Amino acid sequence: MTTSLPGTLSPGRRAEDLAAVAGAEVDVVVVGGGVTGAGVALDAASRGLSVVLLERTDLAAGTSRWSSKLVHGGLRYLAHGEIGLARESARERAVLMGSTAPHLVRKLPFLVPDEAGRDVTALAAAGGHLGDAVRLSVPGGRGSLPSTRRVGPDDVARLTPGVRPGRGGVVFWDGQLVDDARLVVAIARTAAAYGARILTGAAVTAVDGSDVHAIVDNSEAVTIRARVVVNAAGVWAQRLAPGIRLQPSRGSHLVVRGDRLGSPSAALTVPLPGSRSRYVFALPQADGLVYLGLTDEPVDGPVPDADPVPSDAEVQQLLDTVNQVLTEPLTRADLVGAYAGLRPLVLPASAGAGPGDATADLSRKHLLQWDGPVLTVVGGKLTTYRAMAEETVDAVVARLGRGALRSLTGRLPLMGAAPRAALDRVRAATRLVGRYGTEAPVVEALGPAAVVAGRLETVGELRFAARHEGARTVADLLDRRTRIGLVPADRARAVAVAEQVLAEEL
The missing domain is CATH 3.50.50.60 (FAD/NAD(P)-binding domain)
Known part of the structure; x- marks a missing residue:
């Protein structure tokens, strides 16, 4: 039934x-x-x-589905003087974390290491404190996140083990979606x-x-x-x-195994060379992967229906930037996947006749x-x-x-949402509660078997997606309801299971 x-x-x-x-x-x-x-x-x-x-x-x-999976307070907007946009972002982050989707959002520390330069961490500290002030000024912001602070070498080693040891850094906090x-x-x-x-x-x-x-x-x-x-x-x-x-912009990410960076618990934050407002993040995920991003490249011409892909130059830019602070640099051989999305940026009326760069x-x-x-x-x-x-x-x-x-x-709580205390009482695997909230017991009851050996996604998640979440194809199951598809080798191993579930459910 x-x-x-x-x-x-x-x-x-x-x-x-x-x-x-x-x-x-x-x-x-x-x-x-x-x-x-x-x-x-x-x-x-x-x-x-x-x-x-x-x-x-x-x-x-x-x-x-191609974002950095962050619910952020708009520090970059502050760097551009867009205070109103930063306040709106901080307010909406508080709404998601406190009312509408607390099951899908978690607090995430971002570490800017002194290894990137003391001028960089000084700027990060100033920006972080300004972001804290903005957060305190919006409804629900007070108490939603810890405040910006300096940390010592031991904290850097604990939070981001892949960073060259011996120096401290600055930590600020933001929100992270389990999955966009x-x-x-x-x-x-x-x-x-x-x-x-x-x-x-x-x-x-x-x-x-x-x-x-x-x-x-x-x-x-x-x-x-x-x-x-x-x-x-x-x-x-x-x-x-x-x-x-519109002037679409491509934002690209690389996917690496978390153990390659020492299984970090904070987002490593490294400035793009020559920029005071753009950073490359190494974002730890609950499934043990790390997403490395983000680029911002203009895309000209008609927008295709096919998914965009990172360019070779973007891949190299991301690797080169984060490698500035790592003990063991990442190489292309460490990549288990990559993805890109197009931002629909609006051209102002004053931009002239041609696309901007x-x-x-x-x-x-x-x-x-x-x-x-x-x-x-x-x-x-x-x-x-x-x-x-x-x-x-x-x-x-x-x-x-x-x-x-x-x-x-x-x-208005979204489907599966509940106050944090109620979520803590849900009788189901913690990982499922973090993705399905109060509906996690229903998902768990549909089958605990792993879709792919070595990964955490279950057959029950695929069945739930087909029965209740509108999934109708293998791509719906593997690329959107779950994110197995972000690692192409794992996706290939999961196709047969997904096909079987669809045959039984639809």
């Missing part, structure tokens, strides 16, 4: 939603199933609007619990007045009449809104722009998705003449 869960994205629910939307009229059609689109769907549905979300591939199939794609799935399922119809495999082909035309599963044509269309397609937003000016200096502020019944929301950061969604839906309800409907999402 299949357990019924709130917000389930089961095969049966999908069939019901498909039958219901064909020819229907709804308040809002959201185009795009990344963090922004899912956030808009949740905000709108929780205000009582009728909502359909159409995503051409799968939840978090685009940029939203899991955040998107939790948001989408919460939206579904409020009545939103979440349809993946539904590619929007045109918006003709209030009619939204889509092709479902590459075969079935569907038309939905929408009072408002929200274009949340990210770097692909120009396909529905050609007047939007300094994407690192472009603001991370988002853009809201109407074009007839289509409202495009693009830009911004994963951390601030909720605030972007609230502002977007405020504009929607104003257009619909229903401005009395106020956002609820600032205190």
Whole structure:
């Protein structure tokens, strides 16, 4: 018997939603199933609007799964003088950590070693203390994270064993997501619990007045009449809104085994040579891997549907930067994977006719722009998705003449969320609680066997994804609901198990 869960994205629910939307009229059609689109769907549905979300591939199939998996307070924004954006980031970090998704976010120390230069750590200390002041100024910020402090050589060796020994450093704190794609799935399922119809495999082909035309599963044509269309397609937003000016930027990461760096418990933070505001991070993960990033390279020309890949120059830049402080330098032979994502950065009106070449200096502020019944929301950061969604839906309800409907999402727990004390009492493996929250016992009951020998993901996680999280393909299971796919060799070993689960569940 299949357990019924709130917000389930089961095969049966999908069939019901498909039958219901064909020819229907709804308040809002959201185009795009990344963090922004899912956030808009949740905000709108929780205000009582009728909502359909159409995503051409799968939840978090685009940029939203290629982030650094951080919920950060915006230190880099402070370096650019964007105090308002830094405060918004700090506020939204406190919302995620304290109210909406405490099961998916943990505190993470960031260590800047003196080995990178005392001028570097002095600057990091000043930035960290300024970030602490911003955190203290926002609701929920006080007590959410420890304060910036200097540490000695023993602490450096304990937190980041791979760093050359003998010197101290500076530690500041930020938030880390267990998984960015899991955040998107939790948001989408919460939206579904409020009545939103979440349809993946539904590619929007045109918006003709209030009619939204889509092709479902590459075969079935569907038309939905929408009072408002929200274009949340990210770097692909120009396909529905050609007047939007974007300069995509590629952010790349490398994946290495944590033991290669001594299994660090803090994020090693090393400045990019010549920069006072850009750093390369070695980010430890709960599964024993370390993600090494982040680059910021402009991408010109049409945005392809295929996943981006790091360039050779980016790989070398990341290795060269972090190797400045390591006892044993990393080489390309240490890489077990790599990934890249495209940021949808908005070009300001003053940028002239051509694309810019300094994407690192472009603001991370988002853009809201109407074009007839289509409202495009693009830009911004994963951390601030909720605030972007609230502002977007405020504009929607104003257009619909229903401005009395106020956002609820600032205190609305996502699926699986609970206060930390309640999460600590959940009777399931700690790792599963950190990914599924209060639903972890359901996942655990579906099967404890490992998908791949030597990895922690279970067959129960794959079954749960197919039954309740809208997973319909091997890629959905291995590349998004779990992240086995970040290590290609492990992914190859997991395909047969994923295929078997899909055959049994769908």
